[in-house]
Amino acid sequence: MNGKRGLIMGVANNHSIAWGIAQKLAGQGAELAFTYQGEALGKRVKPLAAELGSDFVIPCDVEDIASVDAAIAAIKDKWGTLDFVVHAIGFSDKNELKGLYADTSRENFSRTMVISCFSFTEIAKRAAELMSEGGSMLTLTYGGSMRIMPNYNVMGVAKAALEASVRYLAGDYGPRGIRVNAISAGPIRTLAGAGISDARAMLSWQQKNAPLRRTVTIEDVGNSALYLLSDLSSGVTGEIHYVDAGYNITSMPTLERLAK
Ligand code: NAD
Numbered sequence: 001m002n003g004k005r006g007l008i009m010g011v012a013n014n015h016s017i018a019w020g021i022a023q024k025l026a027g028q029g030a031e032l033a034f035t036y037q038g039e040a041l042g043k044r045v046k047p048l049a050a051e052l053g054s055d056f057v058i059p060c061d062v063e064d065i066a067s068v069d070a071a072i073a074a075i076k077d078k079w080g081t082l083d084f085v086v087h088a089i090g091f092s093d094k095n096e097l098k099g100l101y102a103d104t105s106r107e108n109f110s111r112t113m114v115i116s117c118f119s120f121t122e123i124a125k126r127a128a129e130l131m132s133e134g135g136s137m138l139t140l141t142y143g144g145s146m147r148i149m150p151n152y153n154v155m156g157v158a159k160a161a162l163e164a165s166v167r168y169l170a171g172d173y174g175p176r177g178i179r180v181n182a183i184s185a186g187p188i189r190t191l192a193g194a195g196i197s198d199a200r201a202m203l204s205w206q207q208k209n210a211p212l213r214r215t216v217t218i219e220d221v222g223n224s225a226l227y228l229l230s231d232l233s234s235g236v237t238g239e240i241h242y243v244d245a246g247y248n249i250t251s252m253p254t255l256e257r258l259a260k
Contacts, residue, residue: 001030001230005079007071007127009035009060010088010140011045015190017140018088019048020218021225026052028226033079035060035071037089062089062119063111072126082130084229087123087139090116090192092155098197101153109154116158117165124169124180134177136229139166140221141182141240143248151197163240170238179237181228186216186244209254211246220245 006025010018011034022032033056036045042059049057056078060071075082092112096104120139127137144152145159163182170180187193187202196202206215224243227233242248 001025001028001226003029004083004230005031005033005081006084006086006229007033007035007075007082008086008088009062009123010086011036011048012041012191013044014048015188015218016088017185017188017190017218017221018086020220020222021086021088021138022048022052022222024219024222024226025229026054028230030084030229032056033058033075037061062115062122065122068119068122068126072123072130076130080130081132082127082135083133084136084138085123085127086225086229087120087137089119090140090155090158092116092153092158092195094195094197096154097195098151099153101148101157104154109157112154112158113161116155117162120162121165121169124173128173128176128178131176131178135179136233137169137173137178137180138225138228139182141166141184143184143186143242143244145184146248149202155196166240167238174237179228179233181233181237181239181241183221183224183228184240184242184244184248185221186210186247188216188218188221190218206245206247209247209250210244211249214245216243216245 008018008022032054034049036042046057058071058074061067093108096108141159144156166182203215221243
């Protein structure tokens with residue numbers, strides 16, 4: 001990644017998936033800029049960025065399009081161009097990440113969609129303008145987009161739309177040499193992950209039933225992100241790449257458990 005510059009959006013702390021990705025990229029020589037949501041998180045993100053040799057840390061709340069524009073303008077001013085962008089942003093009211101999906105409110109449906117799905121499109125459109133030599137964009141999704149998962153509810157619907165956006169954006173920007181992909185990560189204990197009711201039970205279910213018999217780590221996701229953001233994946237776009245210890249290929253609980 002020597003000589004490549006990228007924007008990392010979505011570090012909240014050192015448990016964040018975006019942090020696992022940033023560490024791998026910096027370890028391979030990439031130069032990184034970071035965004036943070038609000039001053040409280042800024043205080044956490046700045047020292048983390050410094051650990052990776054970056055003092056390019058800018059505020060960005062994706063609910064406010066002026067804030068997105070300002071962040072992209074800051075990148076343009078300082079670097080002029082961009083090689084990659086990581087969108088690891090998601091939000092929904094935790095009171096609706098339990099119980100029935102059917103009880104989702106109109107207000108939270110819209111807010112979840114804007115923050116967790118449409119923000120990727122808005123960022124991609126702006127970042128593409130800085131990728132005159134081509135580039136790579138990556139977002140994070142979850143298997144609750146394809147199959148129902150208890151309590152994931154409206155986030156699953158937003159992730160399904162996010163995955164469709166990945167394919168449409170890959171179609172839009174492919175002719176310009178810009179690749180757009182997503183990683184569908186298995187459950188990981190993070191701030192956002194903790195907002196989903198019974199997250200602990202989901203982690204334990206995954207550990208017992210995924211082919212690799214474990215949950216995944218932010219390092220696992222970072223490894224695959226490095227591939228998708230580097231030239232190693234030069235022929236790959238529009239892909240939803242599972243980093244879930246194989247959980248998505250399973251249907252029934254493991255045979256050992258059934259035999260008992
Ligand atoms: P996290 O809490 O560490 O990161 C979520 C980030 O979203 C935070 O940095 C937060 O500041 C940011 N964010 C929320 N609303 C925002 C807004 N309005 N403007 C700007 N930023 C905003 O949790 P994480 O698990 O690392 O989440 C990163 C991504 O990975 C999310 O899209 C999440 O849905 C996805 N994901 C998580 C898991 C998991 O189990 N943790 C699994 C699959 C996918």
